[in-house]
Amino acid sequence: MIAPSILSADFARLADEAAAVAGADWLHVDVMDAHFVPNLTLGLPVVKSLLGATDIPLDCHLMIDDPDRWAIGYAEAGAYNVTVHVEAAADPVRLAKDLRAAGAKAGLSLKPGTPIEPYTEVLKHYDTLLVMSVEPGFGGQKFMADVLDKVRTARRLVDTGHLTLVVEIDGGINADTIEQAAEAGVDCFVAGSAVYDAADPGQAVERLRAQAARHRP
């Protein structure tokens, strides 16, 4: 699956940008609060507007402090998947239960330096795992290939039935990096600049999807 990250989109034209990637599987919505990460993007009111502007399921990635308080609003508004950071969540199991009860899929994200092993039990409550392959905060950064060990661990846990979740990767995904991520076992690829900087964003989505499919084990 390909999920264009709107951090690389033109925020003044978000509805148009969503239309330009109408063939995408999910739209990755980067919510940043200038506390958990050193950047400020958008919040719930903009997400609500976006929900009215596109039929693409919204994958809201909350790069914010105190997700235990704020994440539920995104689920109640109709986001398909709401991802919180394990580094910021006080009670990630409770949070996952609340998100699911509100009708959303629950996602857990790990920053590049955060290991997966301490969270394998917690991840049993989640529907998606978002492995960050850049430090969260900005688009256009260089892909960190060493996080692929985490992807391989997650893939093995899913394939052996210990976890049931979609493995996502986010950061620096483009035509040069998507194949190694696909080979490691990623299901869903978040791509910002590789999509929105392309002359034809819709075609970029199709090309990335085909490239990933050819390299999936």
Ligand SMILES: O=C(CO)[C@@H](O)[C@H](O)COP(=O)(O)O
């Ligand atoms: O959330 C983030 C970064 O914090 C990502 O979603 C990036 O926005 C992806 O952009 P590219 O690295 O693909 O340009």
